[in-house]
Amino acid sequence: MTFSISSLADIAAAGFDDIIDVRSPSEFAEDHLPGAINLPVLSDAQRAEVGTIYVQNSRLEARKLGAGLVARNVADHIDAYFADKPGSYRPLIYCWRGGQRSNSMALILKQIGWRAEVLEGGYRTYRRLVSQMLYDADFAWNLVLLDGNTGCAKTDILNAIEDPEVQVVDLEGLARHRGSVFGGFVDVSQPSQKAFESALSHIFTALDPAKPVLVEAESSKIGQVLVPPSLWKAMQAAPRIHLSAPVDERATYLTRAYSDIVADPARLDNIIDRLQGLHSHEVLKNWRELAASGDLEALAAALMQDHYDAAYSRQRARHDVKTVGLAVRRLDPAGIVEVAGSVASLTREITRS
Known part of the structure; x- marks a missing residue:
């Protein structure tokens, strides 16, 4: 049969x-x-x-x-x-x-x-x-993007949302990659392009098209996998919640969230090597000295100020969509839970208006 x-x-x-x-x-x-x-x-x-x-x-x-x-x-x-x-x-x-x-x-x-x-x-x-779902058809779900500079704990905030009216899809989790030069997880390989698309189609098919879906703002490529065209087109047109947080809070969060990289000096040095050609010899030398000294929060702050923040500002300038700002004071576990509640409320408001 x-x-x-x-x-x-x-x-x-x-x-x-x-x-x-x-x-x-x-x-x-x-x-x-x-x-x-x-x-x-x-x-x-x-x-x-x-x-x-x-x-x-x-x-x-x-x-x-x-x-x-x-x-x-x-x-x-x-x-x-x-x-x-x-x-x-x-x-x-x-x-x-x-x-x-x-x-x-x-x-x-x-x-x-x-x-x-x-x-x-x-x-x-x-x-x-x-x-058909990810390449040919119009995307059927109502997206809201969670945006913000590196270190704003976007992934942790997404995972902390418990509002029954707000659905969440963790694109970086499905891609098994953290979406930046910090890269993948230790001892975890990325899925194939087809497997990534299967995971996407499976999770979205299970969602309610009548309720908003919150996803992290990403580039069209997460590590080695591509965001499929229908989803990418919907993401580009979706309204955004933009998080802003103090550099020191973001630096502290990064050293905690990327503890696997912090514990591996060779991998940290390799990450800095990949940024050669984008920055001067003096900037790269300063990063390496901070890494060698063990001042990892200072290194995280320098990477954000010298590299990531400017790159994300240029990227955001290309998007002409509705954006709501949300200032974040704390990125410790309790602060993340608090921000998650605010993000969920804003998501509901944005999709009602």
């Missing part, structure tokens, strides 16, 4: 017990349906072997080898993952295009008695819907 979808919301609404991706591990790693588990019917090496025989020898030999490998791999999954599944178990199974790999597993599971269904068109159908 095939399961067809016409929107991304159809999958969640169907209430499957599992979404099973039977593609190879490398295909799964690049991107997959949100919440899917990977139970490959062919490993990467096996898939390559079958493909080579198909091209160099014969279609029949490739199919015989593939069938044997698939049967053994599915048997292994039955002995392991499926061992305790009840008779009412209902999984959705997909491969690249809803072909032999997904149908092979589904046939065996249905013979056991489980209500397995195959996603019609496979991953390609899902990916087409993601592309």
Whole structure:
């Protein structure tokens, strides 16, 4: 039995017990349906072997080898993952295009008695819907951007908002990158472009289009991933809440929020190296001396005053949209909670007017 979808919301609404991706591990790693588990019917090496025989020898030999490998791999999954599944178990199974790999597993599971269904068109159908949402269609959600210079704790403020009328999407969290030269998180790699877009489409599909969505003001590129065109166009036109905070508060916050970088002198030096060509030798020398001395709050203040604040001012000058200012006095944990409440109130006011 095939399961067809016409929107991304159809999958969640169907209430499957599992979404099973039977593609190879490398295909799964690049991107997959949100919440899917990977139970490959062919490993990467096996898939390559079958493909080579198909091209160099014969279609029949490739199919015989593939069938044997698939049967053994599915048997292994039955002995392991499926061992305790009840008779009412209902999984959705997909491969690249809803072909032999997904149908092979589904046939065996249905013979056991489980209500397995195959996603019609496979991953390609899902990916087409993601592309339509993020590349082709007008963005359906009402955005408000949280803006402000580096060190204003925008991400922490977003995560502290608890207003039921204000929805929040953490773009940097989804991109696994902090959106500046400070870069990614230690020992955490960024998702692929397709995986980032899957995460975006999944989280926005679950939101209420009638309520505002607060996101952090970003450039069109967060680390190595791009903000998709439909979302980026909506962000450029969205009203903004602009935070301003004293430099000393921002510097103290940065040394706390970026403690992983502060604890790694080599990484800190590499960050300064990346700014060569943008500043004079004297400015770079001063930053390195501050880093070497351990005066990290002074370094953070210097980086903001010499580099980030001017860069963000130039960037904001290009935006002609409604902007509401919010002065922030404190960026300690209690202050962040207080600011989050004010940001939520302003978000509601902006979208009502």
